[in-house]
Amino acid sequence: MVSDYPMVSLEKASLSYKNTPVLKDITFQLKAGKSLAIIGSSGSGKTSLAKLICKEVHPTSGEVENSFRTIFVSQQDHFSEIAGLGSTYYSKRYEFHDYENPMTVPEFLQQLFKRLGREDLTIEDLELLDTFKIRYLLDRNLMQLSNGERKRLQLIGAILEQPELLIMDQPFTGLDVQARAQLAELLEKLTIQGLSFVLICGKSEIPDFVENVLVLKEGQITFQGSPQHIGTQEYSGSIINTEVKVDTLLSRDTEQFETIIKMKHVNVQMKGKPILVDINWEVKQGECWALLGHNGAGKSTLLSMVTADNPQGYTNDLILFDLKRGSGESIWDIKNRIGFLSPELHLYFMRGNGVLSSVPGISSDAKPYSTLSCTDVIISGYRDEIGTASPVTPHQRTIAHSWLELVNLTKLADTLFLNASLGEQRVILLLRALVKAPALLILDEPCQGMDADQIQYFKSLLDHICTSRHITMVYVSHHKNEIPDSVQKVLVLEKGKVIENGSRTDN
Incomplete structure (x- = not known):
């Protein structure tokens, strides 16, 4: 029988960081076997509240009680560090050498079993894999x-790890529709077995079994109750500064090409196993495409051929920006024409211990690896630097600050990138992709971590850029409502093969 006693209790809990209020007078209870969703705009304090609950941080005032075994699953994983590749370059994941032995998935699981003291587990019998x-x-x-x-x-x-309370920060991020439904079903089954959940997610992602929701705004609870009664309280306001003109920021003439991408019978293998099979795809100047497919369908590998990160581009019939791959152009010639954003790229700006909360550095053992400011990260887009930034020119700094002004984030200009919320970090990386007015925008799940206002605004921003500036775009998303209206063509992959190639029909 599930106990009726509270397993988590917060009473007027407040949290400050360097005299800056983060959370204020948070009061609620969570009983055993029950689950809670925490929603709110980017930077509202959701992850900080989760860290209070699991006692990774301590309240500045008030009380936090939690006597149950609690596991916190952050939005960012640490697989690069676990594999011993925390400081490698981005394209490393597409290069394979006989003398290298990166950690395999079975090796990771075996290490996990050993660390947990779970000698009863074997990979063959691990039902969670199925x-x-x-x-x-x-x-x-x-x-x-x-x-x-x-x-x-x-x-x-x-x-x-057999927790009694599992706190999950954006657990549905990066999952396709089917995988999200499967995860929600699994979580519901676990609640029946007595496991409690705290889920940080978007309003539309709250699973049906969750009975209670907290809405945070600027560190305070603005609503507490049933998800059905949230109404429109979650989001308000806009992030656009209408006094800043996008056309001014994109004043540099974009290069003109006849063909941006052309693939003919492209095949990619990984250790002898096919990843892409007979891909035929052509993208003309000014076209906007959605690249769709389930997790593991081959989307990231396909994009790696375009961004020159995959060396197998040299062995295929591939044309980029009117030039056949391998005809004399350098990797940096190609990258200079592309503005790029992906969740994997985000990880490379979070190296070392990184920052996993909306108020990073708040725990005493945090050791940020990077010293880049948000302005530095935006400017790094000019030279496609990842995790570093060369000395900047006054003009570049002015342009970067204008982009920040456009999205009302000038407060972050001199803030460490690692000290921004995850949603704000994703916005900064989008500005990094836009800053050089590229001929091709490649945006892989660009809205992950953004709130509803930010998503709606950036759809409009991208529509304006693509239609008025004739910038070509390839847009990847598992959420069709996030795809900008300017996207009129669709390429769909399934198990590395093209199953749809043509006009978009869902708008």
């Missing part, structure tokens, strides 16, 4: 996994 439908990953190494595959493996690791 539940999450990732048993096929047993022949992969950690650095070969897609964003969605990493997320599912991360969740398996958390469940194996």
Whole structure:
């Protein structure tokens, strides 16, 4: 029988960081076997509240009680560090050398079993691999996994720790529609067994079994009750500054090409196994495409061919910006024409211990690896630097600050990137992709971590850029409502093969 006594109790709990209020007078209770969703705009304090609950941080005032075994699953995983590749370059995941032995998925699981003292577990009998439908990953190494595959493996690791309370920060991020439904079903089954959940997610992602929700705004609870009664309280306001003109920021003439991408019978293999099979795809100047497919369908690998991160581009019939791949252009010639954003790229700006909360550095053992400010990160887009930034010119700094002004984030100009909320970090990385007015925008799940206002605004911003400036775009998303209206063509992959190539029909 499930106990009626509170397993978590917060009474007027407040949290400050360097005299800056983060959370104020938070009061609620969570009983055993029950679950709670925490929602709110980016930077509202959701992750900080989760860290209070699991006692990773201590309240500045008030009381926090939690006597149950609690596991916190952060939005960002640590697989790069676990695999011993925390400081490698981004394209490393697409390069494979006989003398290298990166950690495999089975090796990761075996290490996990040993750390947990779970001698009763074997990989062959691990049903969670089938539940999450990732048993096929047993022949992969950690650095070969897609964003969605990493997320599912991360969740398996958390469940194996046998928590009584599982706190999950954006657990549905990076999962396709089917995988999100499967995860919600699994979580519901676990609640029946007595496990409690705290889920940080969007309003539309709250699973049906969750009976209570907290809405946070600027560190305070603005609503507490049933998800059905939230109404429109979650989001308000706009992030656009109408006094800043986008056309001014994109005043540089974009290069003109006839063909941006052309693939003819492209094939990519990984250790002898096909990842992309007979891909034929052509993108003309000014076209906007959605690249769709389930987790593991091959989308990231396809994009790696375009961004020159995958060396197998040289052995295929591939044209980029009117030039056949390998005809004399350098990797940096290609990258200079592309503005790029992806969840995996985000990880490379979170190296070392990184920052996993909306108020990073708040725990005493945090050791940020990077010293880049948000302005530095935006400017790094000019030279496609990842995790570093060369000395900047006054003009570049002015342009970067204008982009921040456009999205009302000038407060972050001199703030460490690691000290921004995860939603704000994703906005900064989008500005990094836009700052050089590229001929091609490649945006892989760009709205992850953004709130509803930010998503709506950036859809409009991208529509304006693509239609008025004739910038070509490839947009990847598992959420059709996040795809901008300017996207009129669709390429759909399934198990590395093209199953749809043509006009968009859902808008």
